[in-house]
Amino acid sequence: MSNKPDISSLLEPLLHRLAPACLSENFVIEEFGRRFSSLGWSLRSVNLALSSDEHAALIAAGILNPEALDVSGIARIHLLIQALQLLPTGEHAAFIDACFRSGDNLEREALLRALMLLPLPERFISTTLDACRVAVQTTFEAIACENAYPATYFGTDAFCAMVLKALHLGVSVRRICGLAARCDSNLKRMAAAFGSELTAAGKTTTPDISYILDLEETTT
């Protein structure tokens, strides 16, 4: 926990500049659900214009694709960090899971992009595995793309399943963090099988299949 970047020291000045009204000094956990949801509406007209320094700082802090977030997304990440600070540690996993299940797409996407910034992210694994099963592409991308969580915490089978889903959806696998380091023989077999299926159906294969087949195989 201690080696986490101090994300609040980055987000608070940013939000103070963009949307000071969403910073509450008297935030109480009972207000979380209402505030988390209403941010999308209340910040709808605020444009996220990041300076290059802010952009770089967000990436360095672990928000690897700031372009995918609007101001409400940044504010929601801030709110999640605040909420976990107020909750007993033992309630964190259930809280994050409930937040995901009751969230709309943008709420879910902010949550998924926040996970690596939260303490002990490995506790949220079941929520993230379910996030990979959603049919909404932007939500799937929020966990699968520009997010270090899967490569860090997914087991081999779950990681391969996520990459294969990206191939099927046409989401570039080059956006998956840590793919080269996690590319094992099973993933290569799956990619080759998908290519074979497309060929048998008279369809063209995708360059991403070749990209995976060309990666150096790792052993797990």
Add this chain to the structure above:
Amino acid sequence: MMIDPHIHMTSRTTDDYEAMQAAGIRAVVEPAFWAGQSRNHVGSFEDYFLMLLGWEKFRASQFGIRHFCTLGINPKEANRADLVDGVFALLRRYLSKAGVVAVGEIGYDEMTSAEEKIFGDQLLLAREFGLPALVHLPHRDKVRGTVRTIALVREVGIPDEQVLIDHNTEETLPLVLETGCWAGHSIYPNTKMDEKRMVDLVKRHGAERIMINSAADWGISDPLKVPKTAAAMRDAGIAPQQIHAIVWENPIAFFAQSGRIDAAMLEQPLQIDQREAWEGNSVLRGQAARIET
């Protein structure tokens, strides 16, 4: 006369029912499936099962189509450890209902250990209730999913002829036909299988144990794919007897193993009387009632 043996009518409109009946569809089988997003409560499954058995069956009847369903825990939600025990208990209650003609759709999605456990348990449940099983092949890593599906069917000991393996492709169909299982094909506008490819498969493999369906749901799909594919087969010179087997005889033979559906029942035209209501609700919205008795 045709049957669509896999279609999710709760997601479709009354216009679809009218078009399907006009195109020759006389019966549908609606498998319980994923709702497009995860459900969070066991009660959501129970209400869904009740809707399949109640309102949807009535709605179909108002357009001259007999409606049957299959019930099960779909592969995606088999991963929900917090739900599966409760839904499994519901299945024990609802599989005995008259409108249920199989356990399904069950099978693999990501091929997790949780999916395998629930898939196997539901095959056992089918055997216990004397019902056939409608098995969904995974959309990804399909050949491996087919091999594992067949292996699990053998391991559980449900007879091959009581298993319909659905969503086949060029690569999986030969594997299924090597067994005694039935082979379904979902004809989709873009993915899964299309009319031309299906024609080629029938030319190569014949009609024995082969079925086609639209698998139409809330996504971009076409509830008329069974009649459209039958027309494509006719245009390609496939024998009328083979087409009749694929769109009528085979699905009846498979689901008749439930003891709750047979050819004589389906050959009887369903009387339409849109003056009828279900729990006080009619399909009419101010129109003149269609009555065909």
